[in-house]
Amino acid sequence: MSASSHDPVLAVDIGGTSLRLSLINLEGLLIGDIARYDVPFAGDGAADVGGILAIMAEHVERARQIVSGELKIGVSLCGNVDLASGDAILAPNLHWRNLPFGKLVSRRFQLPVCVATDVRQAVLAEAVWGVGVNERNFAWATVGTGYGGYLFLNGRLYGGANGFAGNFGHTTYDEINGHRCGCGRRGCFETFVAGPAIARAGQAAHEAGESAILSSLTSEDKVSTRAVFRAIELGDPVAAKIVDDAIRLICINLGGVVNLLDIKLIVMGGGVTKAAPWIVERIQSDIRAYLMTVEAQRDLQVVRESTANAALWGAAAHVFAAEGLLHGAKLEEGLEHRVIRAF
Numbered sequence: 001m002s003a004s005s006h007d008p009v010l011a012v013d014i015g016g017t018s019l020r021l022s023l024i025n026l027e028g029l030l031i032g033d034i035a036r037y038d039v040p041f042a043g044d045g046a047a048d049v050g051g052i053l054a055i056m057a058e059h060v061e062r063a064r065q066i067v068s069g070e071l072k073i074g075v076s077l078c079g080n081v082d083l084a085s086g087d088a089i090l091a092p093n094l095h096w097r098n099l100p101f102g103k104l105v106s107r108r109f110q111l112p113v114c115v116a117t118d119v120r121q122a123v124l125a126e127a128v129w130g131v132g133v134n135e136r137n138f139a140w141a142t143v144g145t146g147y148g149g150y151l152f153l154n155g156r157l158y159g160g161a162n163g164f165a166g167n168f169g170h171t172t173y174d175e176i177n178g179h180r181c182g183c184g185r186r187g188c189f190e191t192f193v194a195g196p197a198i199a200r201a202g203q204a205a206h207e208a209g210e211s212a213i214l215s216s217l218t219s220e221d222k223v224s225t226r227a228v229f230r231a232i233e234l235g236d237p238v239a240a241k242i243v244d245d246a247i248r249l250i251c252i253n254l255g256g257v258v259n260l261l262d263i264k265l266i267v268m269g270g271g272v273t274k275a276a277p278w279i280v281e282r283i284q285s286d287i288r289a290y291l292m293t294v295e296a297q298r299d300l301q302v303v304r305e306s307t308a309n310a311a312l313w314g315a316a317a318h319v320f321a322a323e324g325l326l327h328g329a330k331l332e333e334g335l336e337h338r339v340i341r342a343f
């Protein structure tokens, strides 16, 4: 093992709203701070690849000064990623389809890159450095711009046939009365519980004149997810009901996951759980009503992610796993952690 194997990795997490970058080392420790940017969007509504690469460039140059060997980049992306190619197959919140993002990054910076979907990266981080270290089975769930998940089963990441397993946010709740989903279908759980759904319900309450508090927090006549949570802090019962409804549906959905898999741990992250950490405690308590067995009702733990942003940490863990520096049992069966070198 060369000295450079222990260099920190430049981890990049591209969410539906925020872009975060940081240097993270083999022990899972942050080197310096986490830089945060808004994801730049182009005129056509899709996330602007050139803009994202421009943001990354500054951090790549700084990181090159710090590492002794070749810098490596780990990327976490909010969408389905082909692990072998690093292509973004479908990233609904970025409006990307079949975009060879891993190759674009690798070519631009002439550096090796690992790319995977953010939920997978988050599970990997929890399995190697976080609350999942001693667990053989657990699920990850994220509530933010989207509502997604990933699975760690029998001591390994579980991706399914194509690496897309764990999309319990895209199981259907109500395709008749539901809203159009980023995945192209209608009425997925995501369209009822994620940040935009909470904002949409707040918008409807504002337009119907149901909440003076929400209306007072509205700028340019648009209710944000953040405004709904602020209204709850100010004692608004209408805003509280909106989030109660979302919590109930998350409990139904995750309760189904527990009943299906008999797991004892669910780890939660995402922008909404960051903005309102009490949501996770509510789910930990309210989910009991939807669990089939007394064992699950007794044992299930629903907890917050171990770090400020597990997907960011996972982007680094992915690179270390690909380098063979992490425990082999954390690897996915049949799928390697690939490094993309497109230069």
Ligand SMILES: [Zn+2]
Pocket (backbone or CB within 6 Å): 169, 170, 181, 182, 183, 184, 185, 188, 190
């Ligand atoms: Zn969907």
